[in-house]
Amino acid sequence: MTSLFLLPGQPAAAQAKDPANLTELRKEAERSAKELEDATKALEQRRATIAATEKQLKEKLDALQAAERNLAVSRRPVAEMAQLLYEEPFGQGVVPFMTGEANIKTLRAMADSGQMVAVRQQAVQQTSQLYQQTEKLAAEAQELRAGNLLAEAQMSAEIDTLRKRSDKVVKSLTAALVKLGIKIDKVGRGALGCNPLQVTLANDYPNGLIPSKLLCPLQQRGHLLRADAAIAFVSLNEAYRKQFGKQICVTDAYRSLAEQQSVYYRRPGFAAVPGRSNHGLGLAVDLCGGVQNFRSVQFNWLEKNGKRYGWIHPDWAYSSPFEPWHWEYDPKADSIL
Numbered sequence: 001m002t003s004l005f006l007l008p009g010q011p012a013a014a015q016a017k018d019p020a021n022l023t024e025l026r027k028e029a030e031r032s033a034k035e036l037e038d039a040t041k042a043l044e045q046r047r048a049t050i051a052a053t054e055k056q057l058k059e060k061l062d063a064l065q066a067a068e069r070n071l072a073v074s075r076r077p078v079a080e081m082a083q084l085l086y087e088e089p090f091g092q093g094v095v096p097f098m099t100g101e102a103n104i105k106t107l108r109a110m111a112d113s114g115q116m117v118a119v120r121q122q123a124v125q126q127t128s129q130l131y132q133q134t135e136k137l138a139a140e141a142q143e144l145r146a147g148n149l150l151a152e153a154q155m156s157a158e159i160d161t162l163r164k165r166s167d168k169v170v171k172s173l174t175a176a177l178v179k180l181g182i183k184i185d186k187v188g189r190g191a192l193g194c195n196p197l198q199v200t201l202a203n204d205y206p207n208g209l210i211p212s213k214l215l216c217p218l219q220q221r222g223h224l225l226r227a228d229a230a231i232a233f234v235s236l237n238e239a240y241r242k243q244f245g246k247q248i249c250v251t252d253a254y255r256s257l258a259e260q261q262s263v264y265y266r267r268p269g270f271a272a273v274p275g276r277s278n279h280g281l282g283l284a285v286d287l288c289g290g291v292q293n294f295r296s297v298q299f300n301w302l303e304k305n306g307k308r309y310g311w312i313h314p315d316w317a318y319s320s321p322f323e324p325w326h327w328e329y330d331p332k333a334d335s336i337l
């Protein structure tokens with residue numbers, strides 16, 4: 001398990017340089033995602049406001065119900081009073097809301113003195129006020145509900161537009177990456193939860209200094225690669241598993257600068273100069289499980305099938321230095337797009 005020694009004149013592997021329009025696309029994709037996120041947040045806030053106004057609405061409707069009950073009650077005395085006065089203008093009968101001798105007398109006095117008219121008018125006025133109140137509440141409730149429905153619909157339409165735009169930008173970005181030879185494999189991406197757009201972000205960092213959050217994990221625990229290399233490796237691993245009934249054995253993948261230095265000083269002349277290894281770009285693996293033995297069944301299978309997934313055994317590794325275990329990802333060799 002040594003690292004790659006870069007021969008003079010050897011192309012600096014498959015590190016596709018980020019052209020200006022790709023950087024622009026990436027920025028636009030990030031902007032779109034941000035806008036979508038902001039709009040979604042605004043919608044959530046709007047929904048919270050709507051929930052609060054729905055609560056107000058419920059209170060109004062409750063008030064409306066109470067007002068209607070009052071209305072029914074206030075109407076009763078008027079009707080009952082009229083009825084009673086009609087049947088027994090000065091009688092001894094039971095008056096439900098005025099009992100006792102004194103009240104009957106009062107009632108007679110009222111009827112006699114014309115005060116009855118005032119009481120009646122007061123009751124009618126009260127009824128009319130309550131009626132106006134219920135009308136007002138009903139109108140307010142209706143307006144509130146209509147406003148909420150409209151706001152919700154407008155917000156959803158806006159989010160929909162932003163989502164469509166974001167999808168479109170991501171599609172353009174993906175197409176640009178594919179054009180550069182960066183492989184986008186939906187199956188591999190799903191299996192790893194790995195975002196291929198991270199490739200362009202990882203490319204901003206020097207060899208051996210890529211933050212691990214911009215790299216993608218392999219199914220082989222503890223090993224990381226650049227997103228596109230990882231995604232392709234997952235597919236290769238799947239084909240290998242079908243053939244040999246087990247996963248590819250990995251001893252080393254991405255190597256940080258510190259790790260490269262450690263290997264370099266332990267085995268001077270063998271490992272690549274720190275900062276120049278493809279392991280530091282997350283584009284190389286050292287393999288075991290038989291592959292490390294030149295012309296083993298596993299080595300031969302990988303040599304024949306690896307390039308379909310962009311994974312190759314570089315020419316130098318056949319002889320100088322002889323490293324049968326060392327394999328590299330070359331997106332341009334990747335034929336499964």
Ligand SMILES: [Zn+2]
Pocket residue numbers: 001002003004279284285286325326327
């Ligand atoms: Zn290596």
